[in-house]
Amino acid sequence: MEDEVDRLVAAWRRERPDLDVEPLEVLSRVSRLARHLDRARRLAFAEHSLEPWEFDVLTALRRAGTPYQLSPGQLLTQTLVTSGTMTNRIDRLAKKGLVERLPDPSDRRGVLVRLTGEGRDRADQALAGLLEQERAILAELSPAQRTELAGLLRQLTAPFDNIPG
């Protein structure tokens, strides 16, 4: 089945036959798919009254395991936002009672963000919903294809994630 990127690439080949636009076949699809996924996630989380950005922060803390706390800096590398954004996110989540700020006992510059009980429950519920939705999207592919796709994507993400992105 044809997608929007097929049309986009065909248009470039007609308009700019002098250029090799093959890279777009992969990377434009990644960008567009991510955009579609954002929309879908927003809908899925609405059932739990959570925004995607809230989910990202809460689940990062949830994954950390007991006592469910990370520094703002650690949250930055996991969520790929800037420090100003993270300060703002923590403020808003704290106001809703989903996280709390604690002073870092070993570094007075630092802060620890800890998940509250309610924050943990909300994260768990939303994760279950998200996985259900994602399974439906991935039903297009066989298990072997999913593994193959994950592996190819890892090769592209690894340089960003390891060499300081």
Place this chain on the structure above:
Amino acid sequence: MEDEVDRLVAAWRRERPDLDVEPLEVLSRVSRLARHLDRARRLAFAEHSLEPWEFDVLTALRRAGTPYQLSPGQLLTQTLVTSGTMTNRIDRLAKKGLVERLPDPSDRRGVLVRLTGEGRDRADQALAGLLEQERAILAELSPAQRTELAGLLRQLTAPFDNIPG
């Protein structure tokens, strides 16, 4: 090489061994890679004094071919933003002299957005820069792998692009 999603998945398997988090292997990588690509694109376009959103609109018009004009509605489906956003983008691009608004002769509700000569030049220059950068990112993969990856991604994007996303 391990990436951040490997760590993320391992953490979930430790914290929530009851859940099957396999979908994240694909879809979290897509979202994170898109985020990295956004940053990289922003840097690449800075050389041409263009923002990513400006590039998206200008190149959609450029691809359309002579006379380089599309309706705002057509631009919406290509760029995946809302109508309010597109109105705003067109305003700003028009103010910079990169596009102009024309009344649609066949539908008085409608508008046509046309690329100016300068807009076309800027789009062409930025595209060349982008392709160069993307080729470097994709150098991680063999040509066969790139084709394989594009095909797998197409299977996921096609439902969104065809059934009205």
Place this chain on the structure above:
DNA sequence: CCCTGATATCTCGATGTCAAGATAATCGTC
């Protein structure tokens, strides 16, 4: 100790995006 550079977080103004609703024109049907 004191300085210098690095690190951790926060502040703040500018900006881009979204969602919902307003306006206006077109289409299909009776």
Place this chain on the structure above:
DNA sequence: GACGATTATCTTGACATCGAGATATCAGGG
């Protein structure tokens, strides 16, 4: 040929993000 439903675009207000700079603390060398 008038009516209601649909379509195309724009308006508006709320909000999240970014980037640059400010503040405070830490670590190591002299």
